[in-house]
Amino acid sequence: MLQAENLSKFYQMGDNEVRALDGASFTINEGEMVAIMGPSGSGKSTLMSIIGCLDAPTGGKYLLDGVAVENLDESQLAEVRGRKIGFVFQQFNLLARTSALENVMLPLTYAGFAGKEREDRAFKALERVGLGGRTHHAPNELSGGQQQRVAIARALVNEPAILLADEPTGALDSKTGVEIMELFQSLHRENGQTVILVTHDAHVARHTNRIIKLSDGKIVSDEVNANPIKAGAPRVEE
Template sequence: MGGPSDQILIDARDLVKIYRMGVIQVCALCGVSLQVQRGEMLAIMGASGSGKSTLLNILGCLDTPTRGEYYLDGIPVATMDDDQLAYVRGRKIGFVFQNFNLLPRATALENVELPLIYSGVPPRRRRALALAALEAVGLADRIHHRPNELSGGQQQRVAIARAIVNQPAIILADEPTGNLDSRSGEEIMAIFQRLNAERGITIILVTHEHDIARHARRIVRLADGRVVDDHPVSSPFHVVAAS
């Protein structure tokens, strides 16, 4: 108990992902190793085509690597089948996407309840957990609004509520501020930092904006499917809670 290995949440070794496009083989990831400690907040940066989306998909158990090993919270996920991956996604991982990816015809509350349906939480408890999650992102007064009745920043907060409602070990955010104005973007980053600091949720951001990456405590740079840089941020930029 409490040994260093318990502190390692993500242990990816030598991940290789090869896409076949006709006869040509494209190497999207060419041997990426990454270790992330529990409670870390790191940003993955890289130009488009650098392999950061592929890495995120594999880390998020949406995809499996062609070669390499990946342990998430000690679970070897590299060799799992689709349904086992779905199980891991539903319990260990929360996703936040650039374009929010909310169900357009469901209310904020129903959107947040969605992961709980698939992990078999009974309706009454589901509602209570979803309400608590929406409260945590400051949307307790918007629970019956549909996505098109909410601003971009509010939609992304619903998405974050959905990501944390299953108490995941890790949140994977793919360009979470990409579709937001800078003020809303700052609010979202503040929420991430708070979740990281108060609940110890590990957060991995994928971004190409340096300003956003500076909110993390560690930045990993990818280029051409390889890690080219991995360094801590000396003084992470902290958002002062909006008054």
């Protein structure tokens, strides 16, 4: 469970104080699928960095499974990130000239796996995202949607409880974006993973069960989406 109380992140830029995040409070329970929306500059990535323990807030409190993240040292933070959290980014962030399998094996290497077990686990994760037949392809031999699937397999491979994705469909065409959202939905449904994703696309957000909207670093709405879009549904424009 994630609990944020009055989180803020201020940057001093010369005489100006930039309030990237300005007093955000919310609770996200295990197994929720949540979209964070808002215009460019509203604090979405800042919030994701704090949720993912990549960055510390300037003020407020953040509890991850009851543990106050501010009390953890660098090595404890790295351990929490490696064990509990999987990250997916807009630009995939895969290693070039490196096979899909090796990209997915990387977090396993950090976690201390080697040999056949490491390879088997990476292969299973690639199979899970529909890429069992592409394990030896490098990123430049894969489509954008396939590269994002490799990135999702890499995020999944250590079986984290929480998947965080910052604009995961932002670099994809809308049809491929929907396919990626359907993949997140099935991971959420079948593995019970908590999925938190950032998007500025309302259609993408409607695949989730809850939509939190940010504006100028503040939460301006936090609503249940009772009827998430199901797999295969046609796209309806705003």
